[in-house]
Amino acid sequence: MADKMKDVVVIGGGVVGTSILRKLSYYDLDIALVEKQPDVCEGSSKANSGIVHTGFDAPPNTVEAEALKRSRELWPQLVEDLKIPFIPCGAVMIATSEEEKEIIEKKYIPNAEANGVEVSWISREEILEMNPAVTDKVIGGLLIEGESICDPFTATRSHAELAALNGAEIYLGAGVVNIEKCSEGLKLILEDGKEIMTRYAVNAAGLYSDQIARLIGDESFTITPRKGQFLLTEERVEISQVILPVPTPKSKGTLVSPVAFGGFLLGPTAEDQEDKTDFSTTEEGLEKVLAGCEKLVPGSREYESIRQFAGLRAVCSTGDYVIRPSEADKRLVHAAGIRSTGLSASPGIAELVAEQLQSVGLELIEKEDALYETPNLFDDSEEDQTGEIVCLCRSITRGEIENALKSPLPPTTIDGIKRRTGATLGDCQGNCCIPKILEIMEEHGVSSDRPLKGLQKSYLTVGRGNN
Ligand SMILES: Cc1cc2nc3c(=O)[nH]c(=O)nc-3n(C[C@H](O)[C@H](O)[C@H](O)COP(=O)(O)OP(=O)(O)OC[C@H]3O[C@@H](n4cnc5c(N)ncnc54)[C@H](O)[C@@H]3O)c2cc1C
Structure with missing residues (x-):
């Protein structure tokens, strides 16, 4: 481990941490990322629906809505630059009753408008033409044309790879167990006893970001896990868009979606739990997925599943993303509480974090020779x-x-x-x-x-x- 003082160390190699590292790698800084697991993308970033949300349903005037708004602008160029598999397929929220239609009209259309996201009501015929497998009970739905799907693994890794090509150091199998506040910076102490000195650190530790905050005496937020179980099938499902139900207050509901790297995804559930390490799938959970998806796409129950898995969302006690310097020590900037939209919002979060670091004294001078595009390596x-x-x-x-x-x-x-x-x-x-x-x-x-x-x-x- 290098002894030299770093300018910034990012803690956590999920899509949020790697996106921040990539953004910082464009500047004249000595930067590193430390990740507890043997690879990047081993937390929530590996087990999600892979949807690049527009933010049509995000609560307006929140940090989350702002990060999603910025991300909408940033994604098209990033996809090109980082060669991320990305399908701009659009999504449709299916109404099967007048009550659901009313929820869409009264809640989701005004919400999308408040967030500046284009949506439109489309007919039953239009939905079935694009998605013949959808239930014939559909009476119409909300088209969110800007929703896309991407490969979340490539998205996460490609940020890290570009940052590495720009000189960032990435330490894997390097969990932070303690942080000492020193006059010249923060001393990060790793599981194996090694130490890294840094002027600033970014807390992008996902589910564990509250524990990282506690290491410097910050108790301002708590993270609890919310499990989402999925089924993956390779059967041919006749849909070309992401098929969404009308959400419940707790979750976007179980959806049926094409997968960027092949197959179709059914899920997820939304189950609050205490244990941050319980990724198990259960008969009851998978039954909920099948029952929910059967209502959208009849026959879902019969699909042969090649894999079942679960991911954990980081639900924050504040109800919004926490992107700000810690009040306990401003040299630690949080990128925490990134719940169920973090893949989509990661480019915008990276911008917001860079601005927060600037606000506490980090100078950002663009490198003359920074790579913004992943070269063809092979x-x-x-x-x-x-x-x-x-x-x-x-x-x-x-x-x-x-x-x-x-x-x-x-x-x-x-x-x-x-x-x-x-x-x-x-x-x-x-x-x-x-x-x-x-x-x-x-x-x-x-x-x-x-x-x-x-x-x-x-x-x-x-x-x-x-x-
Ligand atoms: C079921 C489900 C469905 C979802 N669907 C979508 C979707 O369709 N679209 C979307 O945009 N978002 C979706 N999300 C949300 C998205 O996956 C997350 O918001 C995003 O992955 C969060 O990224 P992160 O980098 O903050 O966290 P993580 O990916 O969890 O990364 C945090 C990293 O920090 C590391 N770490 C923890 N503690 C330490 C430590 N002490 N030292 C060093 N490293 C540490 C962890 O090992 C981990 O790799 C979904 C999430 C779930 C669970």
């Missing part, structure tokens, strides 16, 4: 065109896996390979290709007696045999 290798297919379900080649292992932020886990290449995402979920992938990782110097699936201690094997 030519299509020989193997990509002619060679060995490693993942049969998704036709992923050896060359694609090798390129991932040579990238600016190389993976050290199977999930890291999955999120960079798509290998193991298909029907067999890695049953056929994991041994081959481990072999290739070993050839590239990523070897371990106990390879990890993804998270800390998620060992794939119990150890290596003698032959």
Whole structure:
């Protein structure tokens, strides 16, 4: 770990932390990111609906609405610059009764207008033409043309990779366990006892951002987890847009959506819980998903699911994003309480955080040689065109896996390979290709007696045999 004083260290490598790191990497600063897990995108950022929301339903005049508004402007260029898989498919909120139509007219249309988001009421025929699988009980719906879907894994990683190319340091497996306030800066103490001195730190620790705040005596907000369970299917569902129900006060409801990297997603639930480590799926939760989706897209119940998973939203006691310097020590700037829109709002949050850092004294001078666009790092290798297919379900080649292992932020886990290449995402979920992938990782110097699936201690094997 470098001894030199950093200008800024971002704590947390989710989509929010990496987006902030990318933004700061455009300036003449010595910056780093510390992430507890062995890879970026291992928190809420890996288990969400993958929708780039417009903010049509965000509470107006909130920090969240402001971050989403800025993000609407920033996404189109970012998608180009960072090569993020992105489908501008639009979304439609389905009304199946006059009561639901009235909620849309009285609540969602005025809310969208207050936030400057274009929406329009469309007919039952228009909905069914674009989405034949939608229930024939539909009487019309709200078209939110600006809603899109993206690959959240690439979104998160591509921020980190561009920042790394711009000179940012990224420390993985580096959880912050303590922060000491010193006259010259903040001393971050990591799990393994290493220390990093920094003039400023950004708290982007997601579900754990309240615990990071507590390390400097800040008790101004609390984060509680709200679980969302999902089912993923590879069946052909005849929808071309994100199909939304009319939301409840607690959640946007279970939706049916195309997935940017293939297949269709059903979910999520909204279940408040205490435990920040409980990502389990349950029969009851998945039944709720199926029952909700069946109302929107009849037949959902019959889809064969290739995967079930859950993510946890960071629900904040303040009811809004917390993007400001800590009152306990202004050198720690919070990017916390980023609930269910953080993927969409991450570019705007990065701008807001940069402004907050400026407001407490950080000078932002643009670098002359900063990269704003991820360069093409690899030519299509020989193997990509002619060679060995490693993942049969998704036709992923050896060359694609090798390129991932040579990238600016190389993976050290199977999930890291999955999120960079798509290998193991298909029907067999890695049953056929994991041994081959481990072999290739070993050839590239990523070897371990106990390879990890993804998270800390998620060992794939119990150890290596003698032959
Ligand atoms: C079910 C569900 C559906 C969602 N759907 C959408 C959607 O469609 N569109 C959308 O825009 N948003 C959606 N979201 C919300 C979105 O996923 C989150 O808002 C976003 O991922 C938050 O990003 P983050 O970087 O703040 O948190 P995280 O991704 O959780 O990242 C925080 C990181 O901090 C690390 N960390 C924690 N403690 C420490 C420490 N002490 N030291 C170092 N590192 C630490 C964690 O390991 C983690 O990697 C959804 C969320 C869920 C759960």
